[in-house]
Amino acid sequence: TNFSIMVVGESGVGKTTFVNTLFSTVLKDSRVLHERHTHQLERTISIDVVRADVEEKGFKVRLTVVDTPGFGDYMNNQDCWVPIIDFLDDQHHNYMKAESSGARKGIDDVRIHACLYFIQPSGHTLKSLDIEVMKQLGSRVNLIPVIAKADTITPKDLATFKARILDCLKAHNIKYYIPSFEDDDEETTLVTQSIVSAMPFSVISSETEVMVDGKPVRGREYLWGVAEVENEAHCDFKKLRNLLIRTHMHDLITSTEEEHYETFRSTKLLS
Amino acid sequence: TNFSIMVVGESGVGKTTFVNTLFSTVLKDSRVLHERHTHQLERTISIDVVRADVEEKGFKVRLTVVDTPGFGDYMNNQDCWVPIIDFLDDQHHNYMKAESSGARKGIDDVRIHACLYFIQPSGHTLKSLDIEVMKQLGSRVNLIPVIAKADTITPKDLATFKARILDCLKAHNIKYYIPSFEDDDEETTLVTQSIVSAMPFSVISSETEVMVDGKPVRGREYLWGVAEVENEAHCDFKKLRNLLIRTHMHDLITSTEEEHYETFRSTKLLS
Numbered sequence A, B: 001t002n003f004s005i006m007v008v009g010e011s012g013v014g015k016t017t018f019v020n021t022l023f024s025t026v027l028k029d030s031r032v033l034h035e036r037h038t039h040q041l042e043r044t045i046s047i048d049v050v051r052a053d054v055e056e057k058g059f060k061v062r063l064t065v066v067d068t069p070g071f072g073d074y075m076n077n078q079d080c081w082v083p084i085i086d087f088l089d090d091q092h093h094n095y096m097k098a099e100s101s102g103a104r105k106g107i108d109d110v111r112i113h114a115c116l117y118f119i120q121p122s123g124h125t126l127k128s129l130d131i132e133v134m135k136q137l138g139s140r141v142n143l144i145p146v147i148a149k150a151d152t153i154t155p156k157d158l159a160t161f162k163a164r165i166l167d168c169l170k171a172h173n174i175k176y177y178i179p180s181f182e183d184d185d186e187e188t189t190l191v192t193q194s195i196v197s198a199m200p201f202s203v204i205s206s207e208t209e210v211m212v213d214g215k216p217v218r219g220r221e222y223l224w225g226v227a228e229v230e231n232e233a234h235c236d237f238k239k240l241r242n243l244l245i246r247t248h249m250h251d252l253i254t255s256t257e258e259e260h261y262e263t264f265r266s267t268k269l270l271s
């Protein structure tokens, strides 16, 4: 199975560390990380592609993560999202061409199944750049807003920040991915509910492990304590990872290939 | 004595909390905070002025802090610093007019004696916006670069980040305030040296106190520990406060009234 995720956000917001953390926690052997290359999309943005074969509960998954360095880093960020939007459309376009030329069998699906948008932990609200970009992304791809560097925000402030972000997303009609509940048994529904109630996900990422109570734990070690990546009281990394790699990978793939692809095809056929 | 500080930085970087933390730690009675008003500088930026009478070692100081909401918050931040630069120049201009009209006695000096520029704790390097604005500020006012939300960065990363910022400031010829060492006795020189070696200052701010080992401590309480504002192992807030309010207030005032004012006057006389 091919599964592709894109990460979008300003420089320094923690995307690379997140990607490495995600791979380290799903790859038994990090030497399996066998592909990493960069394309220049435009003068201002490049895309970094990291790919590895991952085994999850007996399933083989070719996991691809696309990073977008250069996004939002300039004094004038007007239209800085255009190369990313074009990239997403191009993937659908290439698929459509291959499909219509009868080459469907064996297509390497490089369409992005989930796009994680990293929000700066300002504690206030979404920036005008965040709003504009998420609006554009949300109509084309499964958008998953993520609060970056969640160890920057105290628990009470985090709850307020999450609520404010959700209000802001709603007020601007930004479409984001909400896992479906259909055909779920009671236990799965509870899991899905706990995932949905945590949105937008707060993440802490770390490429290092530190000793906590004699055990190695992935986390960020401060003089006053360790912020733990996989501690669900500290952040939602685990919930997000489970959503992406375990419980909802299939749903993310299907909705990309059905809903988002059909949206693309119909806009193309109309124009 | 009149002493005025300006804080500059993007929304959510922690300026307001810093200002409140500074006042709470220097005001014995926070009810003395007696003046707070806002002016609209331009469509995009306003200035918030907070003023209070502070007593420091028997000296009465009228402390004014000017905040700059709206700076750097737009998709296009080209020239967003112009209103701030104009504001600084206007203060010198008003002083010059009053001086030349012979009204020098009793002038209310509202010239900014120190400008704190808040750097986002990205962990990478300075943004192009930071560089351009600090270049403009540094030539007109005592510029003090500050790393905001220092509890976001682990100790080793903080040391790297500070070094990288200093290299960047040097590479771009950005002039920033370095306390002078002249006429200092040995003990004062050591204090000044420890201040200078900490630059750029890392700050953690908090409007709340939490219990640490049974004592109330100003800090940010996370599930994994408390980041303490006045703990010198955690951040340089204390060093910065001492520089501003205790050891170098006089030097900051003098250099503004001599060096920076003279720079302004000579450029005005030439043009």
Ligand SMILES: Nc1nc2c(ncn2[C@@H]2O[C@H](COP(=O)(O)OP(=O)(O)O)[C@@H](O)[C@H]2O)c(=O)[nH]1
Pocket (backbone or CB within 6 Å): A009, A010, A011, A012, A013, A014, A015, A016, A017, A018, A148, A149, A150, A151, A152, A203, A204, A205, A206, A220, B122, B123, B124, B151, B152, B153, B157
């Ligand atoms: N506080 C905090 N810092 C983080 C976190 N993840 C990454 N960082 C730090 O943020 C800095 C930039 O991270 P990086 O992954 O390079 O960001 P990118 O430019 O978005 O790819 C580095 O110094 C990281 O150590 C996090 O979850 N919390």
Ligand SMILES: Nc1nc2c(ncn2[C@@H]2O[C@H](COP(=O)(O)OP(=O)(O)O)[C@@H](O)[C@H]2O)c(=O)[nH]1
Pocket (backbone or CB within 6 Å): A122, A123, A124, A151, A152, A153, A157, B009, B010, B011, B012, B013, B014, B015, B016, B017, B018, B148, B149, B150, B151, B152, B203, B204, B205, B206, B220
């Ligand atoms: N992690 C961290 N957060 C801070 C710090 N200072 C302020 N904050 C938080 O950052 C958010 C924005 O702070 P604020 O002072 O309003 O920023 P301003 O927009 O620059 O005035 C609030 O939620 C604060 O609680 C700090 O030192 N560390």
